[in-house]
Amino acid sequence: MKVGDINGDGRADIVLTPSEGTARLVWFEAPEDPTTSGWREHVVQDPIAFTHSLELADVDGDGALDIVTAEMAQSDDPDEVLVFFNAGGGHSWRRQVVAATGSHNLRVGDLDADGDIDLYGSNWQDPPVGRVEFWRNLSR
Numbered sequence: 001m002k003v004g005d006i007n008g009d010g011r012a013d014i015v016l017t018p019s020e021g022t023a024r025l026v027w028f029e030a031p032e033d034p035t036t037s038g039w040r041e042h043v044v045q046d047p048i049a050f051t052h053s054l055e056l057a058d059v060d061g062d063g064a065l066d067i068v069t070a071e072m073a074q075s076d077d078p079d080e081v082l083v084f085f086n087a088g089g090g091h092s093w094r095r096q097v098v099a100a101t102g103s104h105n106l107r108v109g110d111l112d113a114d115g116d117i118d119l120y121g122s123n124w125q126d127p128p129v130g131r132v133e134f135w136r137n138l139s140r
Helices: none
Strands: 002-004 011-014 022-029 040-049 054-057 068-070 080-087 092-100 105-111 116-119 133-135
Touching: 002 054, 022 068, 022 080, 054 105, 080 116, 092 133
Parallel strands: none
Antiparallel strands: 002 011, 011 022, 022 040, 054 068, 068 080, 080 092, 105 116, 116 133
């Protein structure tokens, strides 16, 4: 689970993905009063499986939070590393497969100091165990 303003309304929304098994990648839109039961669910992808990775970051530099996730070794092959680009205030998403190697605990950050968000992680059952992969963002 991650928290971030998905639709740009200034309120903290909640993003969920299944870590064990198969379910949906969803985000819940925060109502004006977050203590009420008015949280609206939005499906990003259904189904998605064994995603022990979830990050929110502006990967494409457009000012909107994108969703980064990855399937791990237990999912059906290929184990995809995915970016869901927020293309419409959280109501429209563009899915990009970054790699078919998966990752168990993917992270994001500007690793090469060029001003954009890169991805890195390791799919813990891949031989050799402990190999860390780096996916450089070349969009800038």
